Amino acid sequence: MKCPFCRQTNTEVYNTRGTKFGTQTWRRRRCLDCGQAFTTYEAPDLRFLKVAKSTGKPRSYSRAKLFSGLYAAFLDVPHKDETIDAVTDTIESKLLDLRQSQVSTQQIAVIVLSTLKHFNTAAFLRYLTTHTDLASPGQLARELKRY
Ligand SMILES: [Zn+2]
Structure with a gap:
C-alpha cells in the first residue's frame, strides 16, 4: 500500500485489531521511507x-x-x-x-x-x-x- 504522505510503497503493519462487531479489521501502518504512521480499514x-x-x-x-x-x-x-x-x-x-x-x-x-x-x-x-x-x-x- 502506498504511504498517503510520501506515496512510497514501503510500509509495515505494526498493530492489527478487529472492530467491535467484527465487521472491519483496523491496521496501523508505518512508512519505512518517511516514518509517518497511518491507519487502514479492511472490510468485506x-x-x-x-x-x-x-x-x-x-x-x-x-x-x-x-x-x-x-x-x-x-x-x-x-x-x-x-x-x-x-x-x-x-x-x-x-x-x-x-x-x-x-x-x-x-x-x-x-x-x-x-x-x-x-x-x-x-x-x-x-x-x-x-x-x-x-x-x-x-x-x-x-x-x-x-x-
Ligand atoms: Zn511515507
Whole structure:
C-alpha cells in the first residue's frame, strides 16, 4: 500500500485489531521511507447484498448510503463520525445476521430504528419521521409503539 504522505510503497503493519462487531479489521501502518504512521480499514465488500425498494430494481447495498442517512438523523454529538461509524457497524452486523442475499428498505428501517431507539432518542425520532410515511398522528403513535 502506498504511504498517503510520501506515496512510497514501503510500509509495515505494526498493530492489527478487529472492530467491535467484527465487521472491519483496523491496521496501523508505518512508512519505512518517511516514518509517518497511518491507519487502514479492511472490510468485506457487501455489494453482494441487494436492497429491494417498494418500486424499481433492487440495488447493491451501500454502506455510504446507510452512513449518510444516520448522519442526517444525529445532531452534533461528540465524536460524531466515530459514533455513526460504530452505529453503522452494528446495523450492518444485524443485516448480515439475517443471512439473506436480499433485504428490503423496510427491513433496514426496522433494524435502524430498533437500534437507534436504545441508543439516541432524538436520532430515532428524526430517522422515523424521515424514512417512514407518516400520514396521520395515529400512524405515528402506531410506529412509536412498534419499537
Ligand atoms: Zn511515507
